[in-house]
Amino acid sequence: MLKYVVGIDVGGTNIKAGILKNNGEILKTYSIKTEAFNGAEDVLNRIKNLVEKMLDENNVYKADVLGIGMGIPGPVNTDTGVVNFCANMVGWENFPAAEKLEKLTGLKVKVGNDVNVITLGEDWLGAAKGYKNVLGITLGTGIGGGIILNGHLISGTNGAAGEIGHMKVIEDGKLCGCGQKGCWEAYASATGLEREAVSRLRVNRDTLIWEVVNGNFSKVNAKVIFDAAKKGDKFALDLVDYEVKYLSIGLSNLINILNPEIVVIGGGVSLAGDILFNKLNKALEKDTLKVSLDAVKIVPAKLGNSAGLVGAAALIVLG
Amino acid sequence: MLKYVVGIDVGGTNIKAGILKNNGEILKTYSIKTEAFNGAEDVLNRIKNLVEKMLDENNVYKADVLGIGMGIPGPVNTDTGVVNFCANMVGWENFPAAEKLEKLTGLKVKVGNDVNVITLGEDWLGAAKGYKNVLGITLGTGIGGGIILNGHLISGTNGAAGEIGHMKVIEDGKLCGCGQKGCWEAYASATGLEREAVSRLRVNRDTLIWEVVNGNFSKVNAKVIFDAAKKGDKFALDLVDYEVKYLSIGLSNLINILNPEIVVIGGGVSLAGDILFNKLNKALEKDTLKVSLDAVKIVPAKLGNSAGLVGAAALIVLG
Numbered sequence: 001m002l003k004y005v006v007g008i009d010v011g012g013t014n015i016k017a018g019i020l021k022n023n024g025e026i027l028k029t030y031s032i033k034t035e036a037f038n039g040a041e042d043v044l045n046r047i048k049n050l051v052e053k054m055l056d057e058n059n060v061y062k063a064d065v066l067g068i069g070m071g072i073p074g075p076v077n078t079d080t081g082v083v084n085f086c087a088n089m090v091g092w093e094n095f096p097a098a099e100k101l102e103k104l105t106g107l108k109v110k111v112g113n114d115v116n117v118i119t120l121g122e123d124w125l126g127a128a129k130g131y132k133n134v135l136g137i138t139l140g141t142g143i144g145g146g147i148i149l150n151g152h153l154i155s156g157t158n159g160a161a162g163e164i165g166h167m168k169v170i171e172d173g174k175l176c177g178c179g180q181k182g183c184w185e186a187y188a189s190a191t192g193l194e195r196e197a198v199s200r201l202r203v204n205r206d207t208l209i210w211e212v213v214n215g216n217f218s219k220v221n222a223k224v225i226f227d228a229a230k231k232g233d234k235f236a237l238d239l240v241d242y243e244v245k246y247l248s249i250g251l252s253n254l255i256n257i258l259n260p261e262i263v264v265i266g267g268g269v270s271l272a273g274d275i276l277f278n279k280l281n282k283a284l285e286k287d288t289l290k291v292s293l294d295a296v297k298i299v300p301a302k303l304g305n306s307a308g309l310v311g312a313a314a315l316i317v318l319g
Numbered sequence: 320m321l322k323y324v325v326g327i328d329v330g331g332t333n334i335k336a337g338i339l340k341n342n343g344e345i346l347k348t349y350s351i352k353t354e355a356f357n358g359a360e361d362v363l364n365r366i367k368n369l370v371e372k373m374l375d376e377n378n379v380y381k382a383d384v385l386g387i388g389m390g391i392p393g394p395v396n397t398d399t400g401v402v403n404f405c406a407n408m409v410g411w412e413n414f415p416a417a418e419k420l421e422k423l424t425g426l427k428v429k430v431g432n433d434v435n436v437i438t439l440g441e442d443w444l445g446a447a448k449g450y451k452n453v454l455g456i457t458l459g460t461g462i463g464g465g466i467i468l469n470g471h472l473i474s475g476t477n478g479a480a481g482e483i484g485h486m487k488v489i490e491d492g493k494l495c496g497c498g499q500k501g502c503w504e505a506y507a508s509a510t511g512l513e514r515e516a517v518s519r520l521r522v523n524r525d526t527l528i529w530e531v532v533n534g535n536f537s538k539v540n541a542k543v544i545f546d547a548a549k550k551g552d553k554f555a556l557d558l559v560d561y562e563v564k565y566l567s568i569g570l571s572n573l574i575n576i577l578n579p580e581i582v583v584i585g586g587g588v589s590l591a592g593d594i595l596f597n598k599l600n601k602a603l604e605k606d607t608l609k610v611s612l613d614a615v616k617i618v619p620a621k622l623g624n625s626a627g628l629v630g631a632a633a634l635i636v637l638g
Contacts, residue, residue, distance in 0.1 A: 075610055157579060157611075159578070167575055170490060291479045
């Protein structure tokens with residue numbers, strides 16, 4: 001029988017929400033301000049009001065809702081629903097978010113890390129549909145990860161599993177936003193690639209990229225770089241090689257450690273398409289054990305911008 | 320009621336076996352030659368004969384045996400009991416070892432990777448007793464690993480999970496036995512440390528180590544190095560710093576990725592004791608995220624030489 005599920009994607013600035021059929025079809029999406037400065041209890045109260053509005057507007061009875069899945073931007077124990085903390089958000093330290101929202105709404109609530117649940121969404125409806133051992137990687141401002149083993153999302157001892165972006169790939173390498181050095185995301189995230197591009201542009205401007213950004217360093221982004229590479233621009237193609245090289249080092253480590261069936265790559269960098277994936281598959285041969293490389297395929301993510309709330313809903317549907 | 324369990328540790332040269340009470344007490348251990356050149360079927364036949372002898376000599380009825388756990392030196396899917404392959408052993412490619420040995424013995428059989436199951440043994444009776452999220456690391460000839468998450472041993476898609484020794488820690492670094500470069504085990508295994516010691520001894524012999532090995536490079540091993548370090552030998556203490564530095568890089572990566580409660584370190588290097596562990600705990604602060612470092616403790620393994628067969632038996636008892 002048809003049931004419904006609510007997905008909530010809590011960000012530092014906005015809360016995105018959606019009501020979905022349990023087959024994954026999205027009925028309608030919503031967005032409200034997080035107003036994180038008012039504290040965690042206030043955020044949950046406004047989520048409760050939003051959920052009531054969503055059910056009302058879509059003529060869904062509460063009895064037909066399987067539950068609410070919520071992704072939050074911090075480490076969280078998915079089994080207990082207790083949030084460890086959320087950076088830049090007030091009052092989320094050791095906060096039993098699932099239990100509190102269950103009391104407010106009368107619905108079953110599961111809470112997961114926002115980046116981890118993206119992988120769960122890809123496992124439910126996206127590129128990893130039907131797979132049991134999945135590694136999800138998001139190459140954006142940083143590098144986030146989600147690990148599904150034997151069909152279960154791994155959240156670790158206090159919800160911090162999947163922090164793959166801070167794996168060290170270069171000894172005492174580039175400074176990372178976390179304050180440490182040589183982290184994977186300092187190289188292979190979209191930001192890492194853009195940073196390298198700007199660094200090179202300071203000494204060499206013989207490239208389409210320079211024309212497109214019209215001399216404005218702040219306009220250099222992953223899309224501009226990949227667009228130029230697709231047109232055969234040498235400078236941009238060298239940057240693709242840079243991205244592939246460091247992406248391969250970290251990804252090989254993860255494949256050696258976890259032996260996944262499928263790796264789903266999302267985020268800005270993944271939009272490069274074949275020009276990236278073809279080179280990446282070749283590069284992985286250098287650093288990955290054959291037995292594990294033979295077992296895995298590397299694919300782009302499918303869910304795009306709805307990944308966060310679909311993944312949150314997947315906490316209920318797959319959990 | 321008291322039951323029994325059989326643990327079998329299949330190596331390339333010898334098969335070690337033990338019959339244990341289900342509380343972990345070892346009644347008696349056995350050892351036979353593997354004679355791997357005769358093929359997998361022959362090995363299983365001789366294991367069957369050995370098991371019958373063990374039950375007979377210890378007056379144990381087959382009806383009181385919970386099952387046989389077997390560790391083998393290659394990737395294996397613990398859920399299906401199918402071995403992927405065993406290097407240097409004939410006929411183990413895609414070999415359904417558990418099913419075959421069950422038919423031969425009439426007993427339940429579970430098969431795991433020999434290095435993975437050591438961690439399971441530590442979880443059953445050793446240093447990780449009572450923990451659900453465990454990372455086991457063996458620093459010996461190479462670096463092996465075992466990963467337990469939510470109480471379950473992770474074997475991966477085709478049994479190769481936990482191949483942590485081939486994580487790349489230095490870009491295009493030292494050549495590894497696997498043929499690739501910069502692998503963790505090329506630096507932080509006992510062999511890696513000995514290799515660095517010998518390299519340094521070629522240009523500097525102002526150390527106790529040189530006296531102890533009496534000018535014979537082949538006598539340089541982890542124990543000799545740590546013994547000299549404990550006596551305050553500067554050259555040896557520098558080698559401990561080398562070991563700690565590279566051990567920390569790889570271990571930090573694993574802690575960031577998996578967020579374990581406990582890391583159990585075994586093998587020759589772990590015998591160094593406090594001189595290693597104190598420095599390691601300090602070094603980890605440089606490369607590990609605080610949230611995950613706060614959640615974990617690093618301890619030496621407890622089971623020693625019996626780890627292989629105890630861990631194999633744990634496949635049955637904890638499985």
